[in-house]
Amino acid sequence: MAKSKKTYHHGDLRNTLLSAAEALLEQKGVGAVSLREVAKEAGVSHTAPYRHFVDKHALLAGLAEVGYGRLADAMDRCVDEQPDNPAKQLATSLQAYVALATRHPQMTNLMFGGVLKGHLCEGSLALESERAFNGLLRIIQNGQEAGLYISKDTEELAMFVWSLAHGFSMLISAGQMGELGNDEKAIQAILSNIGEMVITGIGV
């Protein structure tokens, strides 16, 4: 019953493929993730992946699922580390969201770039994606219960905050902000101001 590493049957091919795919993704972007290259990297024939993923999109969806899992975990950590400070939970969750996006632009692009479209609302990918949103939802809820935020529909507040974090992250990771994209210090500064504006608004 020992896990032999060199049997004809690979045994852990699925995870090996996902790791190889992530390496390719990080280094060269979604466009460079080809089933054939991933298989080669995993030391296996180019048709072997079809035993674990119905097609290329399924591989990418599996990869995105890992990314969503990390995002969800990051959200949960913001709650766990400051269980009695909802304001801090919100601030750190914004930072965490943007940090993941700027540090892993290729993964972010895969998760939100529209490559998956159809696969987003089905299966385990949808579950992880929802878990990430629920993390943020809980943070908003905590703040509302502490009397920090207006008592409008919690989901709408969450969508407001999520849109903001998401838009900012995407614009940076897509290179839309120009030179700013590489200056992590500047990003932190702007993000902190944005964090204020979320609470106070831009009205006078």
Next chain:
Amino acid sequence: MAKSKKTYHHGDLRNTLLSAAEALLEQKGVGAVSLREVAKEAGVSHTAPYRHFVDKHALLAGLAEVGYGRLADAMDRCVDEQPDNPAKQLATSLQAYVALATRHPQMTNLMFGGVLKGHLCEGSLALESERAFNGLLRIIQNGQEAGLYISKDTEELAMFVWSLAHGFSMLISAGQMGELGNDEKAIQAILSNIGEMVITGIGV
């Protein structure tokens, strides 16, 4: 000097290619836009496009440029139609941004999905992209001059609003909001609430 339509030299091939590419984009997404298919649709050999675009990315960049132009025009229109009402300018620009994104999700995906990355900060694409941002910047500035918004750095306010509009649009057009993506009425309602929160914030 009359524009003969059936010469050996096509004459307006560049625009014909762009139109064909946009049709393909709208119908089947970025993934389906292949140089060969576009050429076939334009009734020309599969290497002819190389006379007008150095490679496939250049074609996509040209297409995105059209999209950014429309976004910029939409922003300008918001100012022109309500020259003395900055609050209305902001509200309508948000609506325009989201409307373009929900009605042309494939084009939006091309513009912001990260396919272009490197090409974003170079040439005429950068110009059109900047023109769109400047439109929003002017709207914020108008509001500040009318004493409607806090007098912080205008660019930071614009980035705040842009991130919000962008994030909301992207989440919807990427199918991240679940069933909500197809319900234009519901989107309008949420957007109007978001428009309020931009001004007042979510703080109590």
Next chain:
DNA sequence: ACCTGAACACCGTTCAAGT
């Protein structure tokens, strides 16, 4: 100048065949 056709190295996917 502008367009073509053959050629090359890559894809994703299918399928009969091997262990």
Next chain:
DNA sequence: ACCTGAACACCGTTCAAGT
């Protein structure tokens, strides 16, 4: 059950050649 190799229809890109 799991993996392979040949085969097919597609790519993007290059290049000598045609008008």
